[in-house]
Amino acid sequence: MRKQNGVGWLFASPYLLYAILFFAIPLVWSFYLSTTDWNLISPEYNFKGITNYIDVFRSPGVQAALLVTFKFMAVFVPLVIVMSMIVAAIVHGLPKFKGIFLIGFFLPYLASGVVSSFIVKGLLSYNSPLNTTLRGKFGMDIDWLGSPFAALCVVAVIIAWKFTGYYALILTSGFESINAEIYEAAAIDGANAWQRFFKITLPLLYPAIYTVIILSIGVTFGIFTEVYQLTGGGPDYATNTWQMEIFTQAFKNLQAGYASAIAIVASVVTFLSIFVIRKLLEMWGKRNGWV
Amino acid sequence: MKKKLNKAVSLVVAATVSVSVLAGCSKGDKKDSDKNGVTTIEFWAAPNPPQQAYWKEMAKEFEKENPKVNINVSAIKESPSSEASIQSAIAGKSAPTMSENINRGFAAQLAESKALVPLNEIEGWEDILTNRNMTETVEPWEFSDGNQYVLPIYSNPMLFGWRLDILKELGINEAPKTYSEMLEATKRLKAKYPDKFLWAKPDLADPTAWKRWFDFFMLYDAASEGNNFIEGNKLVADDKAGLQVLTFMDDLRKENAYLLKTVTDPFETGVGIFTDIGPWTLTYWEEKFPKMVYGETFTLAPPPVPDNMNTENVRTFADTKGLVIYASATDQQKHAAMKFISWVYANPEHDLKWLEQTNLPPARDDLAENEAFTTFFSENPALQPYANAVPFGIPSIDNPKYNELQTFIGQHAVNPIVKGKNTPKNGWNDMKKAIEGGL
Numbered sequence: 001m002r003k004q005n006g007v008g009w010l011f012a013s014p015y016l017l018y019a020i021l022f023f024a025i026p027l028v029w030s031f032y033l034s035t036t037d038w039n040l041i042s043p044e045y046n047f048k049g050i051t052n053y054i055d056v057f058r059s060p061g062v063q064a065a066l067l068v069t070f071k072f073m074a075v076f077v078p079l080v081i082v083m084s085m086i087v088a089a090i091v092h093g094l095p096k097f098k099g100i101f102l103i104g105f106f107l108p109y110l111a112s113g114v115v116s117s118f119i120v121k122g123l124l125s126y127n128s129p130l131n132t133t134l135r136g137k138f139g140m141d142i143d144w145l146g147s148p149f150a151a152l153c154v155v156a157v158i159i160a161w162k163f164t165g166y167y168a169l170i171l172t173s174g175f176e177s178i179n180a181e182i183y184e185a186a187a188i189d190g191a192n193a194w195q196r197f198f199k200i201t202l203p204l205l206y207p208a209i210y211t212v213i214i215l216s217i218g219v220t221f222g223i224f225t226e227v228y229q230l231t232g233g234g235p236d237y238a239t240n241t242w243q244m245e246i247f248t249q250a251f252k253n254l255q256a257g258y259a260s261a262i263a264i265v266a267s268v269v270t271f272l273s274i275f276v277i278r279k280l281l282e283m284w285g286k287r288n289g290w291v
Numbered sequence: 292m293k294k295k296l297n298k299a300v301s302l303v304v305a306a307t308v309s310v311s312v313l314a315g316c317s318k319g320d321k322k323d324s325d326k327n328g329v330t331t332i333e334f335w336a337a338p339n340p341p342q343q344a345y346w347k348e349m350a351k352e353f354e355k356e357n358p359k360v361n362i363n364v365s366a367i368k369e370s371p372s373s374e375a376s377i378q379s380a381i382a383g384k385s386a387p388t389m390s391e392n393i394n395r396g397f398a399a400q401l402a403e404s405k406a407l408v409p410l411n412e413i414e415g416w417e418d419i420l421t422n423r424n425m426t427e428t429v430e431p432w433e434f435s436d437g438n439q440y441v442l443p444i445y446s447n448p449m450l451f452g453w454r455l456d457i458l459k460e461l462g463i464n465e466a467p468k469t470y471s472e473m474l475e476a477t478k479r480l481k482a483k484y485p486d487k488f489l490w491a492k493p494d495l496a497d498p499t500a501w502k503r504w505f506d507f508f509m510l511y512d513a514a515s516e517g518n519n520f521i522e523g524n525k526l527v528a529d530d531k532a533g534l535q536v537l538t539f540m541d542d543l544r545k546e547n548a549y550l551l552k553t554v555t556d557p558f559e560t561g562v563g564i565f566t567d568i569g570p571w572t573l574t575y576w577e578e579k580f581p582k583m584v585y586g587e588t589f590t591l592a593p594p595p596v597p598d599n600m601n602t603e604n605v606r607t608f609a610d611t612k613g614l615v616i617y618a619s620a621t622d623q624q625k626h627a628a629m630k631f632i633s634w635v636y637a638n639p640e641h642d643l644k645w646l647e648q649t650n651l652p653p654a655r656d657d658l659a660e661n662e663a664f665t666t667f668f669s670e671n672p673a674l675q676p677y678a679n680a681v682p683f684g685i686p687s688i689d690n691p692k693y694n695e696l697q698t699f700i701g702q703h704a705v706n707p708i709v710k711g712k713n714t715p716k717n718g719w720n721d722m723k724k725a726i727e728g729g730l
Contacts (some may be wrong), residue, residue: 041381042404114370126491126554127562143552146496228371232499251375252500252694254400256382 033260040256052261062262064237065245066269068152072220072241075156080216081209083164088171102172105165113162113225120158121145121230145231148238155226155239163219167212174208175201206290210281217277221270242266330627331361332620333387337612338366338373341574341648342391349641353634360627367392381406381617388620389628392612393441395432395686396693401615402440403691408616408625409438415629423636424657431686432613435523441613442632443654444645448609448684449509450676452568454561455590457487466592468602470539473565473595477546480564489548491563495709496551498701500694504687505567507705508608510536512685513594517606521688521696524730526723535597537715540708549709559583569610570650573673585673593680609684611654639663652677692729699725 034052038045056062091101108116123130124144134140145151178201186196202209224243227233233240233248246266250259285291336346343366350362367390368376374397380386386406393401401407410416419442420426432441453466461479477489494502511520515532543549550563557563559580568591576583583589593605616628635641642653643663652674658664658681668675690696703722707713713721 039400039404040378041401041406044405121553122555124553126550126552127557127560128555145553146493146551232497234497247371247375251372251378254378254404254691254694 030260031264033257034264035261036257037255038257039254040250041254045257048257052258053265055258056261056265059245059262061233061237061240061245061248062265064240065242065262065266068238068240069220069242069269071152072156072223073217075153076160076220077213077216079156080160080163080167081212083160084167084171084212087164087168088175091168091172092175098172102165102169105168107165108162109166111162114229116158116162117226117229120154124154146235148235151231151235151239155223155230158226158230159219159223163216167216170212170215171205171208174205178204203288203290206285210285213281214274214278217274218270221266221273242269329359329361330623331363332389332624332627332631334362334364334628334631335367335377335387335390335392336364337392338369339571345645345648346391348644349635350631353631356634357630360631362631377401381619384619386617386619388624389614389616389632391444391614393615394610394612395441395689396691396697398441398613398615399434399689399693400691402434402436402438406618407440408618408620409440410442410616410629411439413616413625413629415633419629419633419636422633423642424655424661425636427656428654434689441615443611443613445649445651446609446611446654446681446684446686447569447651448607448677448680449505449567449569450591450607450680451509451594452558452566452572452589452591454558454564454588455586456588457484457561457564466590467595468592469595469598469600470535470542471598473539474542474546476564477543477548481547487561488550488557488563489543489546490565491550491554491557492566493551493553495549496706498698498706500697500701503697503700503705504608504610507536507700508685508687509567509594510539512606512608513596514600515606516600517683517685519688521690521726521730524690526726526730528723530719532597533719534715537704537708537719539595539597540705541711541715544709544711551709556580558589570652570674570677574650591673591676593683604683606683606685607680609681609686611684611686613654643667650674652681690730695729696726699729 035048035050036045037048037052087105091098091105094101122128125131131142131144134142142150144154182200182204183196186200191199221241222243223241224247227239227241227244228247231239233244242262246259246262249255249262282291334346334350336343343364347364350364354360354362367373370376373392377386377390377397381401381404398407416439420429425443428443428446429439432443433439451466455466457480458464458466458476461476461483463476463479467473467476473489480487480489492506495506508520511528511532514535515529518527518529518532520526520528550557554562558566558568559576573585585591593602594607596602596605614632616625620628639655639661640663642655645651645653646664646667650671652658653664655661655664658678664678668678687693688696700722703713703725704718708715708718
């Protein structure tokens with residue numbers, strides 16, 4: 001037993017070391033920095049106690065980041081779940097080449113956020129064919145990135161497009177794990193398509209859906225590239241995410257200590273949010289007898 | 292006992308392997324030079340191909356004459372921004388020996404944090420200024436502590452471009468010079484082409500700090516005749532000029548002059564007829580928009596001024612960037628870097644090569660008179676207005692908080708005014724209050 005423990009430690013040690021070096025030490029270091037006025041490059045800095053944390057809660061940028069994250073969640077999570085569910089259902093129903101189609105849908109996940117943002121910027125430009133048509137034929141002059149709600153939706157749609165293939169992969173494996181005989185038995189019992197979906201597919205797909213929901217909620221706390229490229233957090237903080245605020249304070253305003261405090265608060269909010277949502281999902285599953 | 296020993300050995304082996312792998316990523320201690328006495332310096336060039344090619348060529352030629360110095364030229368990473376890459380490198384103790392592409396505001400941030408070497412303290416500084424004929428050009432670059440941290444490479448006074456072809460269709464034969472002339476041009480434009488705009492520029496509604504260099508500061512420097520905006524830690528802005536600028540921006544809004552939506556190549560496609568233009572745009576047009584011909588499709592002009600002002604010798608914002616040496620470099624690297632800079636700028640031909648490759652006016656006192664350059668400008672007439680405007684260029688503010696302070700100009704003044712959400716007077720006062728609080 002002891003020998004086995006030794007081998008276990010041996011194999012686990014690189015990861016443990018990695019975790020200590022790249023997670024534990026930075027976390028402690030970040031917490032320490034959050035109590036200082038370090039500007040990122042100066043060798044000298046002072047201890048400020050909890051002042052940075054007080055400033056964090058007063059900051060309009062941080063307050064916006066908190067709200068924006070939940071707004072993104074409200075738009076992005078249902079959108080990506082529905083889209084990935086549709087993709088997974090279509091791929092699952094294919095007779096052949098499921099893998100190839102899945103890879104196709106997965107590719108946006110690998111695409112650079114910078115490149116996709118540039119493409120979207122071109123598509124939504126005032127003089128793009130889309131907007132010229134909307135103005136000319138329908139009299140619609142939409143300020144896609146200049147109005148708060150539209151800008152938020154544009155970013156949410158891009159990220160949903162990016163993650164759909166990835167989540168579809170998880171849901172497809174969920175679909176594949178459902179035994180076809182259950183559907184056959186239900187069909188014999190006279191269950192229609194809706195009943196089969198709500199009584200068989202949804203309960204048996206619950207573990208995969210649970211994973212996808214938790215992962216997609218995690219994504220909303222880490223949005224940066226698309227916002228940085230497309231809106232810079234605007235208009236009027238309407239797309240100012242946690243990451244955008246941390247970047248602005250650390251690298252533009254050179255307030256690394258303050259940015260660390262924001263990062264710590266963001267981590268706590270992320271952890272608490274995911275914890276609460278996880279519990280709600282578990283309650284939902286238990287109430288329906290899916291877990 | 293044997294089991295304990297096995298366990299201990301296993302842990303030590305695993306830890307050693309992991310640490311060795313990680314240690315491979317480290318650069319280790321800096322040495323002044325290698326065993327052959329060769330000093331290696333890292334030079335980060337601006338992340339644009341012509342500038343990178345120029346510095347690579349210079350480094351190669353210099354190394355031929357100076358075999359004891361090895362210069363590695365690479366581009367500053369732009370992800371997420373070149374400033375962030377430099378800051379990360381300094382924080383991670385992997386800063387280069389020297390870099391270019393540094394503006395005054397960023398240099399002030401770096402200097403305040405003691406990340407830069409005062410160049411005037413290194414031997415050879417005065418020789419560079421004399422040999423390059425830049426004693427006057429470098430004067431405004433002096434920092435409040437009396438030191439020079441940046442050697443300006445180019446001084447690029449920003450100008451406004453006008454679509455001359457469209458102006459002529461409106462019955463206007465030359466670029467408007469005053470606010471009234473601009474408002475008149477806007478009225479005529481909207482009457483003839485309701486779908487076109489005077490100024491198609493979403494940046495006007497964006498609070499990002501650097502964007503104010505290319506709208507507010509161009510207009511403010513012109514209206515205030517180059518009056519400083521911030522001196523040290525004091526806001527010294529010219530109230531009258533500032534209010535005139537904001538009122539003018541508000542008047543343009545009332546005439547529906549702005550397009551604030553994202554728009555691709557608005558000036559080139561004629562959606563907008565007025566925009567800020569730097570010499571780099573001309574290089575871009577040569578490749579992508581060959582139909583943009585100076586004197587036919589477009590013309591260049593200094594910023595418009597209030598009606599009662601002289602329209603000659605108008606001041607404008609100068610996009611100026613330069614070279615710095617980082618404090619983390621060893622003494623030998625610092626001296627090798629200075630030797631390299633001295634070599635580059637001792638020969639005007641090198642500046643001419645720079646001008647030919649980048650179109651950016653070298654920061655020299657004799658740019659307008661030196662024959663080497665006048666020939667170039669006569670062959671490149673679109674660049675002549677930039678050379679003429681060099682003496683009227685005002686560099687960016689040198690306050691370390693420039694980013695935060697310039698963001699206030701957008702948030703409180705420019706952005707709400709172009710959107711019609713605040714009055715010029717209130718916008719100006721709100722901005723002043725925010726800046727004074729920030730200072």
